[in-house]
Amino acid sequence: MYAFDFEKPSSIAEAVAALKDEDAQALSGGQTLLPTLKQRLASPSKLVSLGGIAEMQGICHNDAGQICIGAATPHARVAAEVAANYPALAALAGGIGDPAVRNRGTIGGSLANNDPSACYPSAALASGAVIVTNARQIAADDYFQGMFATALEEGEIITEVRFPVPQSAAYVKFEQPASRFALVGVFVARFADGVRVAVTGASENGVFRWAEAEAALSANFAADALDGLALPADGMIADLHGSAAYRAHLVGVLTKRAVTNAA
Amino acid sequence: MTEIQMTVNGKAVRGTVEGRTLLVNFLREDLRLTGTHVGCDTSQCGACTVHVNGVSVKACTMLAAEADGADVRTIEGMAAADGTLSNLQQAFQDHHGLQCGFCTPGMVMTAAALLKENPKPTEAEVRQYLEGNICRCTGYHNIVKAILAASGQDVSAIAAE
Numbered sequence: 492m493y494a495f496d497f498e499k500p501s502s503i504a505e506a507v508a509a510l511k512d513e514d515a516q517a518l519s520g521g522q523t524l525l526p527t528l529k530q531r532l533a534s535p536s537k538l539v540s541l542g543g544i545a546e547m548q549g550i551c552h553n554d555a556g557q558i559c560i561g562a563a564t565p566h567a568r569v570a571a572e573v574a575a576n577y578p579a580l581a582a583l584a585g586g587i588g589d590p591a592v593r594n595r596g597t598i599g600g601s602l603a604n605n606d607p608s609a610c611y612p613s614a615a616l617a618s619g620a621v622i623v624t625n626a627r628q629i630a631a632d633d634y635f636q637g638m639f640a641t642a643l644e645e646g647e648i649i650t651e652v653r654f655p656v657p658q659s660a661a662y663v664k665f666e667q668p669a670s671r672f673a674l675v676g677v678f679v680a681r682f683a684d685g686v687r688v689a690v691t692g693a694s695e696n697g698v699f700r701w702a703e704a705e706a707a708l709s710a711n712f713a714a715d716a717l718d719g720l721a722l723p724a725d726g727m728i729a730d731l732h733g734s735a736a737y738r739a740h741l742v743g744v745l746t747k748r749a750v751t752n753a754a
Numbered sequence: 755m756t757e758i759q760m761t762v763n764g765k766a767v768r769g770t771v772e773g774r775t776l777l778v779n780f781l782r783e784d785l786r787l788t789g790t791h792v793g794c795d796t797s798q799c800g801a802c803t804v805h806v807n808g809v810s811v812k813a814c815t816m817l818a819a820e821a822d823g824a825d826v827r828t829i830e831g832m833a834a835a836d837g838t839l840s841n842l843q844q845a846f847q848d849h850h851g852l853q854c855g856f857c858t859p860g861m862v863m864t865a866a867a868l869l870k871e872n873p874k875p876t877e878a879e880v881r882q883y884l885e886g887n888i889c890r891c892t893g894y895h896n897i898v899k900a901i902l903a904a905s906g907q908d909v910s911a912i913a914a915e
């Protein structure tokens with residue numbers, strides 16, 4: 492790692508101020524950023540830890556019936572604390588990486604990073620979550636803008652994520668066994684006014700909604716409603732773990748499994 | 755440079771570290787607690803697993819400065835002061851849960867975290883929990899057996915492989 496200064500503010504306002512310095516960068520759980528820095532792929536002048544900010548920790552419920560998760564809440568805590576109210580989200584959090592990664596890695600870090608194979612982006616997009624930052628609220632549909640790209644501005648930090656709770660939902664991940672990330676992952680969420688299907692790990696544009704599957708499932712929420720639907724291999728990720736055609740095929744298989752699990 | 759202080763294995767310690775100093779380097783190089791190993795340095799192998807405020811973390815993927823004020827426990831804190839091994843460590847020895855021993859500190863710290871959360875895990879739960887700990891020698895079988903034995907379960911029916 493190149494040398495950097497370290498700061499650990501105790502409020503969102505102080506963190507935002509500290510991030511105004513040139514080349515300062517936010518540090519949350521560090522489970523993505525520290526490995527990146529070790530490879531010298533970035534050289535921030537200063538890391539601003541979000542780990543000491545009490546108002547960014549923990550889980551609560553608001554009057555609109557949404558689950559509000561502080562952006563610096565680690566995966567392990569989400570897995571434990573939303574199990575009763577949103578089991579599919581808890582299961583997703585509990586399936587990220589391994590126990591030590593879940594004790595440090597946070598929801599805010601995962602959504603800010605928007606790795607094309609990360610799990611949380613699919614939950615946020617399928618749930619129609621709201622990403623709350625120090626400056627504004629961003630709908631998940633507007634937030635994800637391609638591989639590692641988001642609507643966040645320079646120095647803007649995610650402070651909270653608000654999840655509407657579907658009637659039923661499920662996340663199915665086909666794990667890439669070495670990294671434990673999703674080779675492909677599908678999150679299906681059924682709401683009173685329709686079904687949302689979000690796919691991670693597959694597309695070169697990052698997480699996306701599968702509109703045809705949503706339409707079919709909104710009419711008939713059953714795995715066989717997807718018979719005959721297929722995604723083109725065009726624009727799918729191809730690497731040594733799987734070809735584009737393989738990933739496109741997996742999306743169909745996993746979506747069916749998710750519907751079966753959610754039904 | 756940042757001044758930090760923390761409790762390590764029950765003892766108050768302090769030090770001066772760079773922003774980029776990793777917790778594992780602080781433990782090994784400043785405190786000379788070399789039981790915590792670095793296997794990969796890429797957050798994959800779990801050899802560096804320690805407990806920070808009661809939960810397992812990869813000490814190669816946490817800054818020392820982030821552990822300022824924390825309660826840290828390493829493999830050196832697992833045996834009694836007179837060197838008597840903990841029940842869990844003894845089970846690793848009794849069931850041949852190690853060969854070269856490089857992964858063992860991380861395995862023991864992860865297993866201790868598991869048994870705290872789940873005192874009587876099933877074999878599948880043990881294997882699942884060890885996902886972030888890699889062993890190049892044992893094939894995991896005897897590690898799993900040792901952890902089940904340490905949880906007080908009968909492992910006589912689990913054949914050695």
Ligand SMILES: Cc1cc2nc3c(=O)[nH]c(=O)nc-3n(C[C@H](O)[C@H](O)[C@H](O)COP(=O)(O)OP(=O)(O)OC[C@H]3O[C@@H](n4cnc5c(N)ncnc54)[C@H](O)[C@@H]3O)c2cc1C
Pocket residue numbers: 516517518519520521522523524525541562563586587588589592595596597598599600601603604606608609610611643647648649650670671672673797798
């Ligand atoms: C072995 C291993 C296995 C893993 N397996 C999985 C997996 O199966 N599925 C999965 O989804 N992920 C996986 N991950 C990634 C893990 O979930 C990370 O914790 C997560 O992607 C990043 O969160 P973090 O809190 O660690 O963020 P950091 O690493 O601290 O930060 C990541 C990026 O986000 C920025 N950032 C952090 N917080 C904020 C914020 N609040 N506002 C704005 N910007 C912010 C940082 O500046 C940085 O650019 C794995 C990681 C490891 C090491």
Ligand code: FES
Pocket residue numbers: 791792793794795796797798799800801802803812813814815
């Ligand atoms: S040395 Fe930390 S995970 Fe391998």
Ligand code: FES
Pocket residue numbers: 851852853854855856857858888889890891892
């Ligand atoms: S005993 Fe050698 S790596 Fe596990």
